[in-house]
Amino acid sequence: KSVTVEKVIWTVSDIKGSLTIKGVKKPFKSVIDVSSGDPHKAGMPPISFIRQVMAVCLYPELLKEKSLPLDVRQRAQKLLDMCSGGSVGSYSTTSSGLPQVQKSISEFITRRDGGVPSHPEDIMLTTGLQKSLSVFLNLLTSGEGKTQTGVLTPMPCPHTLPMLLDMTGLALVPYRLFEEQGWAVNLDELHRALEAGRVHCEPKAIYISNPGNPTGYVQDRETIEKVIHFAATNGLIILAEEVHQDSVYGQDKEFISYKKVLSEMGTTYAEKMELVSFQSISTAHIGEGGLRGGYMEVINIDPAVKKYLTVASSASVLPQLALELSINPPRPEDSSYNSYTQVRGLSYGNNAKRACEFLNRVEGMSCQPSMAGLFLYPRVHLPPHMVEEAKRLGVKADVLYCQRLLREEGICVGPGCENGQEDKNYHIRLCILTPPSTLEEILARLRSFHHRLLEKLA
Amino acid sequence: KSVTVEKVIWTVSDIKGSLTIKGVKKPFKSVIDVSSGDPHKAGMPPISFIRQVMAVCLYPELLKEKSLPLDVRQRAQKLLDMCSGGSVGSYSTTSSGLPQVQKSISEFITRRDGGVPSHPEDIMLTTGLQKSLSVFLNLLTSGEGKTQTGVLTPMPCPHTLPMLLDMTGLALVPYRLFEEQGWAVNLDELHRALEAGRVHCEPKAIYISNPGNPTGYVQDRETIEKVIHFAATNGLIILAEEVHQDSVYGQDKEFISYKKVLSEMGTTYAEKMELVSFQSISTAHIGEGGLRGGYMEVINIDPAVKKYLTVASSASVLPQLALELSINPPRPEDSSYNSYTQVRGLSYGNNAKRACEFLNRVEGMSCQPSMAGLFLYPRVHLPPHMVEEAKRLGVKADVLYCQRLLREEGICVGPGCENGQEDKNYHIRLCILTPPSTLEEILARLRSFHHRLLEKLA
Known part of the structure; x- marks a missing residue:
């Protein structure tokens, strides 16, 4: 298998690199980095x-x-x-985790899903979302050219996903989420994307991010049913990234798991449809990214694959204990x-509302209200002079925007191109799980930068 | 890529399964499990x-x-x-680790190798040996049948390796270590193995375990030079698992890294030969297996592969801190x-000598003196009645031996077949890093079991 990392775009580190110009005095006191979902970095206290x-x-x-x-x-x-041996320094009894933690998690899922049973042997403790995804994606990898495995992937998608697919040797088959529909999944678009994908690869899985990263959109039962039906009809495994399930704050919105809906669609689906749900302790309310932990629940997955996953998980002990504590809090x-x-x-609900309202009042910015998760994904209007300059410099215009924002105001946000978006509209991604005063600082500096940019045009 | 886990032998868990016979009173008070290198499990205190x-x-x-x-x-x-953000809950600044820890490790390696420079950008922090190996092995995977990538692998080898190679879709090309030579690497055997391997696959890498797991053999400079020359001549990447480097106790023995020897063999080797050295915090003197941490040093590796490894490492923060502490102790x-x-x-040197002497005095057992590491790998003479019974039961005779030992004496050791050995001589593997009193208990129960077995014969 050849490594195809040439396409990897390290935009955020490129941006950060632009800070290292020597001898130039910065007009800000400190850099605030909200480009990824890393709340402790921005000053949020741990639990x-x-x-x-x-x-x-x-x-x-x-x-x-x-x-x-x-x-x-x-x-x-x-x-x-x-x-x-009574020590966190011993290996887990089994490679897929401490049996008591597997049991706790399956009980938690059963409670969460209103009694739909979850089984400890379907729970694999992992070293975090990225690692568990890459282990699973590796299993899907096969073929070249037209026989290469493809994965239907939402656009925008989590900013780490395009690189991961590329590195694993899988073809990214994009399905668009529509901003004017609040970033909802659109079934017609799924069909279009599948047909388009089949021209150049073999789509075998669909990646779902629910609640959506970076959109904050929460899918309703009807949508989930339709997606499952679509996946079943077309022989697609569902990879359901549900890491923001515990941070839904949108009014009248609730998280419904793919597993629950699947199990209520009758035995044809419940007993056949292959589904893997991914969870993490990094981006949920605990936000312990540095610990690198999480779990998968695997449904209707081939026993040989399950055995492989069991061995390949190799979860470390401390994050398992953190998970145990978070699902059985005081x-x-x-x-x-x-x-x-x-x-x-604390924080994310109020912060998200505050930031969204603020951004919608800034000229040349608009932001769909988010219902869950840690990110906002506002659209930014870039003046033609910046688009042209980007072309001249050979960088993407949203990357240039982020570079300038960082250089002039010390605020690091992520460019929408990292989330896989390549349309005429530019976006930025920011994590809003910060102390409220930090958020105000971020918003003020962002507005000030954006205003200056538009003035230049005038 | 198809999953080929059918061949996976879970012998230790099979053995442990045999303990669950209900209602039968066990003739021992507690089970002592020394089948893997997990010192805390057997009661060793952490640092x-x-x-x-x-x-x-x-x-x-x-x-x-x-x-x-x-x-x-x-x-x-x-x-x-x-x-x-001053929190272990944030992600590492780069995916390959905290920059200060990378720097500390490269300084440590430079000291260790008597001034041969090591560069922080060649150090990748990982989530442990198994994970880093599997990430790297995945990159080597290609082909099928005669074009499948093969890895020259010592026999005996670390007991987790055959399964890992199998799961990754790599062909295991065995090269024997000779017990009567104290388990040394033999160059003629390497040539034989390579020729034999080329008949059914494409060998592209050689796996080295130095100090040897489970043999405890420490390679001298001359051997290392010859192995490097052999690998260079035949276009093999060297995968040097050097996790027991800090536990050498054999008289006049010292650990010499492949990196050091490589760098002293002249620029043809120093600037071209691809080498990856693997280290772990699980099996070195800290023995913090549950933390799952370690690092790779990558030498002359293609920049694209390095970039991939950087992203794929995703090390968690706490094990990095433990590493930093262990290389810069008080x-x-x-x-x-x-x-x-x-x-x-404490312990391993004295324990290894004590256990080796003890076992060599037991009739029907012999043990090469170990020079390093946590394991002893004694040969056990199995009476014909046991070999025949194993055949009747359809299990391997060394597995049956370990099952019986566990059932009758509550001692769990690993069968040599897990270490890939398939010759006429049977072996068992035991971790000797336990409190001295526990070691005495293990040895006494093992002798008592072995004596009974031989008496049955008489």
Whole structure:
């Protein structure tokens, strides 16, 4: 298999590279990087309870430390009992995870889906979304030219996905999400995309991001049913990235899992349709990206493939414990309950609404209201002089916009081309899970930059 | 690519499965599992300093905790300063690791190799040996039948390797290590193996385990030079698994890295020969398997492949910090110095010698002296009645031996067939990095079982 990384676009690091001009005094005090979903980097505090319990697990002498809440120490003891030799330094009992954590997760999913059963042996603990996706995508890779495996991929899509598909040797078959429909999935477009894809490859899977990254769109049951029907009819495996399931804040919106809908569509679907749901501790409300953990639930997947996935997961222990804590948080009677729920209640909903309203008032910007997740994905109107300059410099215009924004205001956002978009409209991506004061700073600097840009035109 | 996991032999889990017979009272108090290199599972304490610093990094409130040594808190602050947003919950600045950790590792390697320079950009932090190997092996995969990529692999080899090669779709081309030569690499055998391999596949890489897993053999400079020459002549990439480099205890033995020898063989080799060295925090003296961390040093690797590896590594933050601590341990003036060096000084050397002497005195057993690492790999003489019974049951005789040992004595060791060996001589694999009293218990139960087995024969 040849490595096809030539096409890899490292736009954000290119942008960051542009900061290193020596001897030039910057007009801002500090760089704020909200180009990826990395809330701690932008100053969001971690959830103390989770960090406390993990600290005790790492250094069990702290079990005696009275300054730590009792429920923290009790939970730590419980988690240590799950580990071989009572140590987080031992391997998981099985490569797919600690059995008790697999069980907890399947119970959580069963509760989440209103009783639709989930089985521990279908839960594979992983070292994060990127790793689990790449393991699974590797299994799909085959063929060359017209026989190359294709993956139907939403446009815009998560900004790490195009590179991952490319690196794995899979063909990206784009299906557009329509901005004027709030970035909803459109069935006609799916059919068009599939036909178009079949001309140059063999589409075998469809990638779903729900709640949508970076769009924040939450799919309703009807849409999900139609997508499943479409996938079933056309022999596509569903890869459902559902990492933002616990951060839905849109009014009257709720997260419905593909698994739940599938199981309610009758045995033809429930017992045959291949589905993998991906979850992560990086982008959910805990936001522990640095820990690199997550899980897959695999439905109707061939036993040999399952065995392979079991071996290939090799999850580390600490992120599994963090997952266990996040799905079984402190209860009202526990001393950490208040602090835990305060942090959970914070920020993304309010921040998203505030930022969206703000951006829609800036001339030359518009933003679809987001219903979930950590990102906003506003459209930015670029003046012709910038588009022309970009052409002259041989960079994409949205990349140039982001480079300038970073250089002039110290704000790092992601260009829409990283999310796979290549149409006439330009977009930027920003993570809104920051402390509220930081968000205000970001918005003010962004507006100031954008106004200057438009003035230049006038 | 089709998944070829049918051949996967899960012998240890099969053996463990045999423990679940209900209602039968076991003649032992507890099971001791030394089948893999997982010292914490067998009761080895972790290194307090490393655990303390990581605990503080996870929960920085502990920076104020006076009961923790001052140097622990100072180091934790230093490590937190390396993390984006001062949090271990942020992603590494680059996907290949925290730049300061890459720098520390390259400085460590330069020191280790007596000044042969190592470059931070050649260091890729990983989520452990298995993951980094599988990422790299995936890149080598191509062809089918006679064009399938082959990897020259020592026999015996690390027990996780045959499955990994199989899962990745690579052909295993065995080269034997000779027990009577203390498990040394034999150049004639390499030539024979390569010729034999070329009949059914295209060998493109050679896997080296030095110090040898499970043999404990340490290669000398002359051997390494010859292997490099052999690989260069035949266009093979060298995959040097050097995870036991810091646990050499054999008299007058020292670890010499392939990188060092390569760089001293002149520019033809130093600037052309493709070499990847793999390191891990699981099996070295820290033994933090549950953390899943490690690094690769990549030499003369194509820039596109390097870029791919950079992206594919996705190392988590905590294991990187553990690595940083282990290569820059406390200094004599630090308060944690004594406890750190005590733990480091412990066990494997003494244990290996003790166990080797013990086993060589047991009738029907013989063991080559080990010079490094965590394993012993003794030969066990199986009486004909057991070989015949195994044949009747359709299991391998060494597997049956291990099953019986576990069932009758509660000791779990690994059968040599897992290490890829398929000759007339049977072997078992055991990890000797346990508390000394546990080791005595293991040896006593093993001898008692083996004696009973031989008596049955008589």
